[in-house]
Amino acid sequence: MYGFEAMTFNIHGGYLEAIVRGHRSGLLTAADYNNLCQCETLDDIKMHLSATEYGPYLQNEPSPLHTTTIVEKCTLKLVDEYKHMLCQATEPLSTFLEYITYGHMIDNVVLIVTGTLHERDVQELLEKCHPLGMFDSIATLAVAQNMRELYRLVLVDTPLAPYFSECITSEDLDDMNIEIMRNTLYKAYLEDFYRFCQKLGGATAEIMSDLLAFEADRRAVNITINSIGTELTRDDRRKLYSSFGLLYPYGHEELAVCEDIDQVRGCMEKYPPYQSIFSKLSYGETQMLDKAFYEEEVKRLCLAFEQQFHYGVFFAYMRLREQEIRNLMWISECVAQNQKSRVHDSVVFIF
């Protein structure tokens, strides 16, 4: 019942909302980033982070640090927090929280399948997987030879199974197929998540539909840009767009026929929210597009915290934390490789 969540929300969701808001206040601030950007070595970064919430996770690391260790430990913190929240959650919040991880699951499936295709070691691949997207039989993915087997052997047990209905073919796996599979899965996932949020109703539906629509639109743009110059047909391309969002349906028609980046730009500039993103970029530029999208996303995610009694905060928090870890990774890489001049290239300040 819209507008009346305040009466009953706190019975089940109040504790966790408080928890997640507490976690949010632990996110690194612009001052932290400024300090981090001035670090000379990875030890400096560790030292600075030890004053933040990451402290306990990094304090027992022996001194010659690697970027991967920092990222791994920071991710571990996020995973611990997520698991704690998931343990405390009741329906429908627990389902909502599980939905958040499906995206990582898709990425992991794709990672393993691609890796096996290129004959990498499974253990090595497993280490690279995002811990939030792990499921029991993920290592078995390496057994499968084609999509049908992939589905029948492994994925039928996972929550991703329903999303697979559209891409079960007996074709052998190759890079192109896998990429299409990823996008089809993601499309199905986003649509399912969107429907789920609509079913929840209230402020959750309102806020989440906005966030998910942005996600869908961003993916549509990325698919378009990445598929320019490949053998993907227009119809196939259109099939990969999610069936909601600001661009749906007319924007999708236009995007489907785009042949270069400037056409994409022309089509996107018709939509006021995206106008500002594209107006920041010079013509023909795609490098900074990711960052621009991330910045816009962070802005929207932060806004989700302005309203109370909805589940969007959980989604927003997880995304913000992931962005923070991306930032930390970038900063650490820049510091480790002595590329400090590029440090600001891809760091997105959260506050």
Place this chain on the structure above:
Amino acid sequence: MEKFIDNLPAMDLMRSEKMTFVQLIIPVESAHRAISYLGELGLLQFRDLNADKSPFQRTFVNQVKRCVEMSRKLRFFRDQISKAGLLSSVHPVLQPDIDLEELEIQLAEHEHELIELNSNSDRIQHSYNELLEYKMVLQKAIGFLVSSNSHAVLEERELDENIYSNDHYGDEVSLLEQDIRPGPSDQSGLRFVSGIICKSKALRFERMLFRATRGNMLFNHAPADELMMDPLSTEMVEKTVFVVFFSGMQAKTKILKICEAFGANCYPVPEDITKQRQITREVSSRLAELETTLDAGIRHRNKALASIGFHRAKWMNMVRREKAVYDTLNMLNFDVTKKCLVGEGWCPIFAKPKIQEALQRATFDSNSQVGVIFHVMDAIDSPPTYFRTNRFTSAFQEIVDAYGVARYQEANPAVYTVITFPFLFAVMFGDWGHGICLLLGALVLIARESKLSAQKLGSFMEMLFGGRYVLLLMSLFSIYCGLIYNEFFSVPFHIFGGSAYKCRDTACSEVYTIGLIKYRDPYPFGVDPSWRGSRSELPFLNSLKMKMSILLGVVQMNLGILLSYFNARFFSSSLDIRYQFVPQMIFLNSLFGYLSLLVVIKWCTGSQADLYHVMIYMFLSPTDDLGENQLFWGQRPLQIILLLLALIAVPWMLFPKPFILKKLHTERFQGRAYGMLGTSEMDLEVEPDSARQRHEEFNFSEVFVHQMIHSIEFVLGAVSNTASYLRLWALSLAHSELSTVFYEKVLLLAWGYDSFIIRLIGLSVFAFATAFILLMMETLSAFLHALRLHWVEYQNKFYHGDGYKFKPFSFASITEDED
């Protein structure tokens, strides 16, 4: 009067210690030693002069990092020690002091040694596990093979051949190798893979196998007999031995891949019985061998760990101190020449010679040419608050600090709280039986003080132990109040002689109807025991306790206002005395002071006057005749005068102060702008310190609104606070009623039966109710209400509580936190 107050001996706890802002200029070579001596002394609070710098841009960041690294190693040792199940002994360490560099080297060596030992034992453990698993697989799988064998012989010929062919290959080589050799019967025949897997994964594993081979397989499994150690988590896990029968090459690769994915270890099992026996024997003998090596390794490691554990606590302490010293050094600034460090901080004035002495010692010990310069500076911000408490007063100071730390040199309510707090508690908790129970508890805590303070207590015990002296005073006062109320677990006693009342006749039949008659002098101390159980018990006690509460409240509030007078005198603000203290005193006493007077007069004279009536009609129709409610001659004119005084006091405390402040400000401002030449000298002298530093814009409306809020709060507060003191009566009533109920309805009821069991049950219920409800819950609630009376009703009369605590750099406080 003024003289008399000035000549009073100074109370230590009344005003916080006089602080001074000092600057230290320390030559670099003696800096470390100087700071560590100061840390031992623990009387100087450093100010961070590098607050704008991030932690890794400071001077001594490398040393701090080294300390962090060392404490990491020490934590690693601690984890290892606890993992090995050793107790880190806290023996007195006889080893001489070593310096940090040596310690660092030692720690690195120890860590290296430990890691090597660990990796060795891990390797051995790994092969041990493998062999153990192999043994299990052999034991269990042979059973399956035999049964399937006999099965096969009966049913299928082909199978037999196949097994035969398997025998041919499967002696020493693993199954993986077997696979590489193409055998003629391999493609078509039935083959098997045997191995071991975690029990938790077995079900999913079987399902996956079923799917992958489309059901063309046979899965046999049996639980392993022994628990296996998981090398990562070092927990014991249950495992399941399995044997999968299948046919075809394709299936084989798939199955092996699935095994790998599930972390199942596959081991070859020969079909031939003699081979099986041989291998089993071999495995067992190697297992025994490995076990001895493993044990020796563990013993060696434990010895190494024990020797580390011997020193660990001391090392940890040392590293912590070093880190604290460097953290403090990081707060200092380099001077221009880079040869000296400049530090600023607060210290109490009495500590100055001690600090100087410590600094001199540091200079001497480090053979420095130049001494440390230590001098007093002017400070802008207000000094920290530092009370020198002892173990008795510290708990009471904590009670006050929990509300707010006193402003610098402000009157400290803790001085009076030491007595008033336990007393008000006791008024609500008056029962000398319960008091004795509390006293015993407090005495136990105090008697075991030295032992308890050394060990780590739980949060609840910690609290109880911290407040042991509060508890002691509370129990003593509740014994006192209990004697006054004449209650011992709600039972009255004739301690101080006989009752003043007796029955009208010998039959004593009219006790509960008409009452008793008084036949001699009143009971000498406290409440007469005869009130107990009489019809007028409650009205009598209620009126007594209510009036007493009002009296106590008025006295305590007056004390609060008096303290505001002492504060104003101390800070020499005559404005506050004239326009705040005086009207407040008049207002409170003309209304509630008068009420208290009436109560006392009524008690002394035994008059029947209705005090409610007197107080209410004092406001409604002050000129009316009092009639039978008159207590003394001239009461009516006195009431009128008091009422007028109270009415005058309200605008008195509201208006003059802001206007006078405004006038002072404009005068000062004008003096500054135009009269500089003539009055500048005087002006500067007269101005208080704070005004010179902060040229705040004087905002009249703000000051006025503030004053208005303050006055309204006081006027309304006078009524509501007095009423609030009635909680003394309410809680006391609740306590005595509750204990009466438990005594009469549980203990006496049970005693009425002539059965041992019922009596026992009654006694235990009574004991539990007394312990948990009366002694714990009631103590807690009385404590909270006493706390509230102090924080709100008493302290809001004078206490600002906006200071900050003095936190000196001290090693003693560092070792307490952490761990």
